[in-house]
Amino acid sequence: MTTIAAKSRFVAKLLRPAKPGDDASWAFVVLPREASEQLPRRGRTSVEGTINGQPFQATLEPDGQLSHWLQVNSALLEAAGAAVGDVVTLELTPVKKEPEPDIPADLQQALASAAEARKVWNSTTTLARVDWIHWITSAKQLKTRAKRISDACDMLASGKKQVCCFDSSGYYSKALRAPEAENS
Template sequence: MKQQFKEKLRRPTLADNEKFWAFVILPKEVSGTLAHRGRISVEASINNGSSFIVTLEPDGYLSHWLRISAEIMTSAEVNYGDLVSVVITPLDQEPEPEVPADFKLALGKAPDAGAVWAQTTVIARLDWIHWIESAKQSKTRAKRIADACDMLSSGKRRVCCFDQSGFYSKALRAPKEAS
């Protein structure tokens, strides 16, 4: 179901070498119409511009946030602080997620894990990837990749006890807004 709302274009706190981008936080009433509180892919447009496919992320407060690339900002002629009109339409089918290079390499070295990975659903793959990417330290990420390969090798298709919404674990959040 297509949803439209207006929201302030926010500037995230960026790392020194990070390319600029922006984000909006969905109003709770719009987020509440989505199929679930976890990651969900949508077709989106800003100020009635060209549409693009993006995955909404949970904000940790039972809503979602939307990342807007520098290219989209430029084509929509918007800047940080602008009030933008956003239109989102959930996709009928989640697109295949991009597997991070380090996880792809580990799956390639663990054929049993790779075989189970190939049999999981797209949503399950999104959850595995999100669990790995939500690690804050490289040591934790490496452990999660090793654990994922072990669990997949043993036939486990879903990552256990991973709060997709970020509400309970607070691991998933909207970016910190720059001041």
């Protein structure tokens, strides 16, 4: 995907997630809507940028409010000299070409055993594959994920190149959102 290089510069507070999962060392930033509007899409979007001058590449996640959020790992926090609660300066530019997404093992296995689905998968765009994977991995239960993989193979085998039932921004479905911030 080729995009125009619209650089956004803004300040934001580093937030600690209320439910960080197994790794409590990360933080996140919710982009101001104006910065998000400079991006090429409301769904997952890859960017190059800096945080307090420290360069990074990342994939922004949709926040369900027509904006995005950025996960900041502990290594980037340290390199940027930043900590949870700090206000940091970010500069973001959409990547010139969206990187090919990592295909989850369970989807790889399903596509390997469904030749027609794999053929259509291989002929889709990178962004379509990003959306297929996002739809599958956003399932909250393993049972739902397994059904989505099966449905994806069926849809692909029938020639559908884009997932038809997924709001990649989360805005209309309210299915996607930024993490809840820990009360400070």
